[in-house]
Amino acid sequence: MDGKGEYNAGIACCLMSKTGAKPYVIKSRIGQRHPFITQDGEDREDNPNQYIANMRSGAKAGFRYFSIHNLGMVTVLTRGNGHGVMNISLDAEEKPFAQIPVAPSREWKSFSGEVCLEDGVKSLWFSFEGDGAIDFKSFRLNEK
Numbered sequence: 175m176d177g178k179g180e181y182n183a184g185i186a187c188c189l190m191s192k193t194g195a196k197p198y199v200i201k202s203r204i205g206q207r208h209p210f211i212t213q214d215g216e217d218r219e220d221n222p223n224q225y226i227a228n229m230r231s232g233a234k235a236g237f238r239y240f241s242i243h244n245l246g247m248v249t250v251l252t253r254g255n256g257h258g259v260m261n262i263s264l265d266a267e268e269k270p271f272a273q274i275p276v277a278p279s280r281e282w283k284s285f286s287g288e289v290c291l292e293d294g295v296k297s298l299w300f301s302f303e304g305d306g307a308i309d310f311k312s313f314r315l316n317e318k
Contacts, residue, residue, distance in 0.1 A: 177242035177296075180314040183235060184211050184224030188266070188299075192232025209233045209310075225311040231258065234266055234301045235310065243293045246318030248272060249286040250300070251311040253279050258304010262289065266299050276304070282311055 175181070191208045206228070213224040226235055250260050255278045261270035274287035302308055 175240050177240040177245060178315045178317050180312055181237065182224060182312050183226045183300075183310045184213070185237065186211065186226060186235040187238045188234070188236035189226065190234050190266075191230065209235070223311065225309050227309045228307050229254075229256070229302045229310050230307045231303050231305070232301070234299055236266060236297060236299045238297045239295050240298060240315065241294075242291060242296050242315075244317045245289055245291050245293075245315055247286055247288050247316040248274065249284050249314040249316065250274055250276065251282050251284050251313070252276050252308045253282050253311070254306065254308040256302060256304055256306035256308035258302060258306075260285070260310075261301045261303060262287075263299045263301065264296055266301075268299075270301070276302070276308060278306065 189209055209226050209229045212227045257278055260274045260276055262272040263270045271291055272287050272289040274285050276285045
């Protein structure tokens, strides 16, 4: 995908909690610890706004692949009672190359942070670290 513009969090390739991934079975309860993809409204035609719900400390969402060129800032759109940072890394286990502070909000709110990343084709992993839980709607990749 192009390494600029806005992307919906519902396109995540990988999604896991601090304890790892869990398979989703239709009409089952995932539990309080695991993030999951959901939407407001009955179906995509009613209100097409899928997002990742229940991201708690240690939850990770991986997105593949972006052709990064001259990336300067990343913005995340979140809501919820979570307070902490959204770490961004190239792999689920790597140290973050950027951290974006996030704060509690009942409504969707944007938080941004500057990044320093070499150009190339990259995976992007977003990991929440903090207290409470956030819903993660989208992220925007902005050039310098």
